[in-house]
Amino acid sequence: MSKKKKVEDEKVKAKEMLKNEKIEEETEDKEIKDEETLEDKMAKIEADLEDWKNAYMRKNAEFQNFTKRKQNEVEELRKYASEKVILKVLEAVDNLERGVAASAETKDFDSLIKGVEMTLSQMHGIMNTEGVEPIESVGKEYDPHFHQAVMTENCENTDNDHITMELQKGYKMKDRVIRPSMVKVCKK
Secondary structure: HHHHHHHHHHHHHHHHHHHHHHHHHHHHHHHHHHHHHHHHHHHHHHHHHHHHHHHHHHHHHHHHHHHHHHHHHHHHHHHHOHHHEEEEEEEEHHHHHHHHHHHHHHHHHHHHHHHHHHHHHHHHHHHHHHHEEOOOOOOOOHHHEEEEEEEOOOOOOOOEEEEEEEOOEEEOOOOOOEEEEEEEEEEE
16 A cells, blocks of 8 residues: 555655646746736837827927017017007107298298197197196196106295296106106195
8 A cells, every 4th residue: 555655645745746837837937918008008108108108398488489479569569559649759850841841942940830739739639649648847846756857946935845847748658657747846
């Protein structure tokens, strides 16, 4: 029986060895498959990364082009922003030139003064349509936001810090001071 048992033990060992070899082969196959799937995944991730890089670079280039285009448009707009106003002023300049030429021929200075007054009225109209209006000064209290004091005087019949004389008219455009009034202020 010992011989029989030995044979059986050897058969069992051989079966176990075959089983272990089969398990090892399956494990190796699985490891190889796992390595292949990891390599596939890495390749896919690297391809995705490259796609993202390219998309980012395209978007960045598009944004830079957009920014340059907008800067050029703003510069162009600034360059010719005053064109509409200048065209209106040119009409007044034309009227002044015609008035000067006509009065030089006739030597009629009264008509020259009348023409200048009409042109001045036209200029005030242009300023009004653009939202420019004069700043009221004389008799008002001095305000450094609207007035620039260039002189002071002691005036008995005027309140302290009130404007007695306007030396140069100031203007504001749509509630924003574009030129302050140059004034003389009463200081007691």
